[in-house]
Amino acid sequence: MIQGTLDLLILKTISIEPKHGWAIAKRIEQVSEEALQITQGALYPALHRLEQQGWITAEWRETDTGREAKFYRLTKAGAKQLKQELAQWERLSNAIGLVIRAV
């Protein structure tokens, strides 16, 4: 996976609604139709880093099944960051697309 994309994927995934770690991993696998097999182990350090940077925040809540889990939610700064990263991603993929088609 390209460096930095994991952050983008996490931010995007929880931008819709707060999720716990396992759900984030599942969601990414699911939406990408299993094309993006993220290393589950890499998810947690990334979450801690994002939390440390103040882009996401976490709280312990009950899940639908009544279990206690740590839910991550986007902060205001996180939403801004997501917007920036998305724009940058668009630019990058467009550029790559142009190069590929031109050849």
Added chain:
Amino acid sequence: MVRMWARSLFRRGRVEEELARELRFHLEQEAAEARARGVPEKEAASEARRRLGGVTQIQEECRDMRKAKPIEEFEQDTRYAARVLAKSPGFTLTMLLTLALSIGAVSAIVSVVEGVLLRPLPYREPGRLVRIFTSNRAWPKFPINPNDFRDFRARLRCFESMAAYTRNDVPLAGSGETVRLSGFAVTGGFFHVLGLKPAIGREFDQNDEMPAKGNIAIVSDRMWRSRLGGRRDAIGRKIVLNAVPYEVVGVMPRGVEHPGNMYHAVAYGETVDVWTPFTNYGDPKFRGAHYLDGIARLKPGVTVAQAEGEMNAGMRQLAREHQGSEDGWNVIVNPLGQEIVGRSERLVLVLLGAAGLVLLLGCVNSANLLLARATARHREMALRTAMGAGRRRLIQQVLTESVLLAMGGAAMGAVLAFAGVKILLKLLPADFPRSGDIHLDAPVFAFTLLLALASGIVFGLAPALLGTKAELNLSLHEGGRSSTSSRRTLRLRNGLVMSEVALACVLLIGTALMLSSFVHLLRSDPGFRPERVVTASISLPHLNYKDTKAVSVFYRQVLAQISSTPGVEAVGVGSDLPWTGWDENNGGFFIKGEAPPPRQDFHARYHVATPGYFRALGIPIVRGRAFDAGDEPGAPGVLIINEAMARYWKHGDALGGKVSFEDNPKTGKDWLTVIGIAKDTKDTPQNAGAEPAFWWAVDQEPWPMAADASIAIRSEEDANRVADRLRAVARELDPTLAVAEVRTMEAIADGSYATPRFALALVGAFALLALTLAAIGTYGVIAYSVNQRIPEFGVRMALGAGPRDVLRDVMANGFKLGAAGTFAGVLLGVGFARFLGNLLYGVKAADPMVIAASCAIAMATASLASYVPALRATRVDPMRALRAE
């Protein structure tokens, strides 16, 4: 952010626990999902674990993500460093001792610098206080005349206030034995100038300077507590000074320090017990007597130079008004601080310099030791680099070690400094200014800590940078034995050792010079024989001993009784004892047939003495005779002069010469005859030469000077018994007089050597410390290079080289380092010697013998330090050395 940091730092346990819970939840969810897919119960859990990855590793990575990392790393580094240091106790102990000694030495000296030079004087805005002196072509520094002072005070513009004072010790009678109080007669507003206020009562004003005002006194806190019971109603009480009742009008608080005086100087500090108003202005036309010490407070913004200019203009004005009695006199205005500590400033700075050199040496030595260790740890570093440690992290680790050592050294150093200051205060000469202000306190401690940190980083940096240089392959392949980096390290270490030897050499030269001048001092003839002489001061109340006759009658009785005591060889009374202060006059006398030296007046220290004085003190009468019983009031006037004064006679013989103190000597009775020439005694042993001096016979003294005098008794008996006998005799003759300051002449002489001895002892101790450190450094480097060259020695010995060749080779190496260091040390040392300046006596700064001796010691130390490793090199077993290669 800060909150998060704080959370991850202080509530780490909670964070870790949450992470564990979070991962557990993840594993359970994953397993549940697997089971839902139909994976058997047993495999589901392990599949979940496999998909998640290593839990410990995740936890570690999460920890890394949290920014409290630096602090955690610091903790980790510290723990690691402590473990590593504990593993090599020899190294650690050497390092700690090196640092503790050097940091301790510097801290102790810094507390002296702080107390003596930096701390403000204990007066209000002391920066504006100045001392006022006069000077003329013969006298660079002289006291002021009372009437001149009064005129100055009346006309001052640059000054806020001005006062004058003169020593006025008085016997205090009362319950028990009469004691002699250290006192000063001061003009009105003396304490106001200093910015001090009485604790109770009032201070003197200018009205109190009228003689008719009655006798009043201000007493010190100590006197108030010990003699007046510390009661607030002490004001108005009467105390008997000089056999006259004085009314106490004020009590000064604790901490009133004497600002210093010129003649018969009283030590600085809380040394004065009673102040009385100065009333002795006399005839305003008579302005020849200069004996007041002047002190003044400058107006804000006025410079010392401006004030001096105004004072000199005033002096010229006075000279016009009084028909030239002030002709040729100038005024000197000096900052009070400079007056008090100026004399000791050089000594303190020299000590600071010496301690600084020791600290520098300590740092160099530490760097050297650390470097040696860094080389030995090359493999460890290479291994850790290979395992993925970054260079920054390794440097951080190594620096942590040296800072830890420095802090440990600082802690031990602080203890040493604490003890050192205690010892310093014991060694300090009694008359050292502001010694009461010297103690180790918080700022000095803070300085020590800062010093330790800075030195930790400085001496740790080079080894850290060199030791962590990633030459991975080389180090792992060659075991760090003969790579270029270790050669570079060796070069650096050679440089360090040379600078250590150089620094030690500087201190050696300083010590040798001071030792040599001290020996000079002890060997120089004092001009008297201090052995077996007991002295004491005697004050006769002026009321009961108004004239010369009364005084001389009293002394005749005392001397007769003392000299009849068994064991007493000689006894005499004089206005002064050698090396305890003096008074002088300038002009005021004529020599028949002689003119003063060009652009000068005759001047001399003046004293009075009884016949036995010279024999009791062992001052030889070189020519002529001492006084005898025949030199009575009615008899022809006689004078004894010293050799320095005899040099005033250019045309005739000084012995038999005539001296007059009359303004217009006419008759033969106006002239005194020089009947004896006494051997010279200098003011203090350090002075270059003796000043001219003369003695009147007690029975012929022009005013009752001997009312405050000293008695000297040369006796076979024990000093205490002699003193007891003196007290008994004095009490029997007159219970109102005080016998004080009982000291042996040897103690007085010893006190006069205290300052040079103190300086010598300290600089010597620093030099010894420096030499030890340099020896450790040299030993370390040579031992290291021997280790490096073991294979080479093996080959050479296999090829037929004898142990002698190897020994010579290694020792030559040490000798070369020592020689280079010594050479640099001599160059620096000559500079240091110049800096010693007036601390040297009778020896030149670039004394070749001193330099040669210092060089020899430095070289011998370096050679000796390389002898032990050299010896080890000769014991190399060729076979084993070659096999190891």
